[in-house]
Amino acid sequence: MKIYNSASRKIEEFVPNHPDILKMYTCGPTVYHFAHIGNLRSYIMEDVLEKYLRFSGYNVKRVMNITDVGHLTSDADEGEDKMLKGAKREHKSVMEIARFYTDAFFSDCAKLNIKTPDVVEPATNCIDDYIKIITKLMDTGYAYFAGGNVYFDTSKLERYYIFNDFNEDDLAVGVREGVEEDTNKRNKNDFVLWFTKSKFEDQALKWESPWGTGYPGWHIECSGISMKHLGDDLDIHCGGIDNAFPHHTNEIAQSESYLGHKWCNYWMHVYHLNTNDGKMSKSSGEFLTVSLLVEKGYDPLAYRLFCLQSHYRKSLVFNWENLDNAMKTYGKLIGRVASLIPKNEPIDEEAISALRLRFDNALGNDLNTSLAVTALYDVLKYDTNDDTKLKAIADFDSVLGLDLIKKAEAKRENDKKQAAVAGEFTIISEDGTMDPQIEAKIRDRQNAKKAKDFATADAIRNELKEAGIELTDIPHGVKWKKV
Ligand SMILES: [Zn+2]
Structure with a gap:
């Protein structure tokens, strides 16, 4: 598989470090609010990546953190700690809030067919792991204590700016209006590893440490949790593009300074979901959640299809019209799969390999999901039997996650029931x-058959055949296709 590596800014051949395990890490949610569908776009695309790697034969171990203790991005964070703010808003304890929104996150993921990672680790479970890393960083001079906090000293690094294409001035918090610069820092990009004196004085969760009672910085979570479950190296690290800087840059800085060698080989970043007028999560309109989509009558998997239709390295514009279109496409796709009737015919292995090649060419080339969806349509059009088509669709959908087989079966059953209730028969077309x-001709033929006028029925069938329309009788109806 080839994948774009944000660290080298090139498309590279993906080669895991170990033959027996592929180590994948994903930045998880901060659980103080429902997840926005823009954030869920990242998790959908990462889910496709994980499933495709498994489909390709890799033994993937995927780890994700849950940020349930103070999420502080930079000096620019204002007001209150996000977790504490959530707790106050809802008159609950911080841990109750964390539990509630963690469950809500995974419930949304389930609706979007996003598989739960093999290991999901709340940040509050790993305090000792962070303390171990910070202690070594202090001992080796990569970290310093100032004003009650432990900071990472970015001036000790040969190279710090891994992901950004910004110039150094743009990163200086001091030049941005309304941001109070942390005067304890030696260098403007230094970041906190451990807080005992935070500007959020009323932080609810605190732990003992060699530097006083306090709590960890956000960035150290991901390094600590990754090393705890995946060891000293990582094949691929994923996240939304908004995490690239400073979060991932800081993860690399502290991890490699601690380990003394390269940490992670490939970095995958999913781009934003935007509205017509800018970044979605910042927009003033409705806060878009999976529940809101369901409330408005959308199938969450239509949103998944919407995401698959564009490349993960392009910003995607969301509006209701686009989602309506995705709903229509999804409904039609299910209809076409439902028109395939299993007959226990032998699987055409040659067709399977030819179709699989198209699918691999799409996803193996920097996860081109829109071409992978096209490969699904190629299956429907391919000249082979329905059993073979259904097998190929089931295989591909184990990666794409659109529930096509299940929904098609349900549609077939439903159509049959409706036809039986109405005493009618269904007419479906293959495409x-x-x-x-x-359809009128097919009904005339059906009426002729009912009246035992087989000559007329056959004549209509032949007439359609001459016009290039082929009929197949199915239970409670007829399926037709253009040949
Ligand atoms: Zn992270």
């Missing part, structure tokens, strides 16, 4: 199109 003229 999902509707044609009133053809």
Whole structure:
């Protein structure tokens, strides 16, 4: 597989460090609020990556953190700690808030067919791991104590700016209006590893440490949790593009200074979901959640399809019209899969390999999900039997996660029931199109058959055949296709 590596800014051949395990790490959510569908875009695309790696035969171990203790990005954070703010808003304890929104996050993920990572670790479970790393960073001179906090000293590094394409001035917090610079810092990009004196004085969760009672900085969580479960190296680290700087840059700085060698080989960043007028999570309109989509009558998997239709390294514009279109496409796709009837015919292995090659060419090339969806349509159009098509679709959908087989079965059953109730029979076309003229002819033929006028029935069938329309009788109806 080839993948774009944000660290080298090149598309590279993906080669894991170990033959028996592929180590994957994902930055998890800060659990103080419901997840925004813009953030869930990242998790959908990372889910496709994980599933495709498994599909390709890798033994993936994926780890994700849950940020349940103070999420402080930079000096620019204002007011209150996010977790504490959530707790006050809802008159609950910080841990109750964390538990509630962790459950809500995984419930949203389940609705979007996002697999839960093999290890999900709340940040509050690993305090000793952070203390161990920070202690060594202090001993080796990469960290210093000032004003009650422990800071990472970015001036000790040969190279700090890993992901950003910004110039150094743009990163200086002091030049941005309304940001109070932390005067304890030796260098403007230094960041906190351990707080005992935070500007958020009423932090609810605190632990003992060699530097006093306090709590960890946000960045150290991911390094600590990754090393705890995946050891001293990492094959691929994923996250939203907004995490690239400073979060991932700081993860690299502290991890490699601690380990004394390279830590992670590939970095995958998913771009933003935007509205027509800017970054979505900052927009003033409705706060978009999976529950809101469901409330408005959308299938969450139509949103998943919407995300798959564009490349993860492009910003995606969300509006309701785009989601409506995705809903229509999704409904039609299910209709087409439902028109395939399993008949226990032998699987055409040659067709499977040819189709699989198209699918691999799409996802193996920097996770081109929109081409992978096209490969799904190629299956529907391919000249082979329905059993083979259904097998290929089930295989591909184990990666794409659109529940096509399950939903098609449900549709077939539902159509049958409706036809039985109405005493009617269904007419479906293989490509999902509707044609009133053809349907009228098929009904005439059905009426002739009912009246035992088989000569007329056969004549209609032949007439359609000459016009390039082929009919197949199915239970409670007829399926037609253009040949
Ligand atoms: Zn992280």
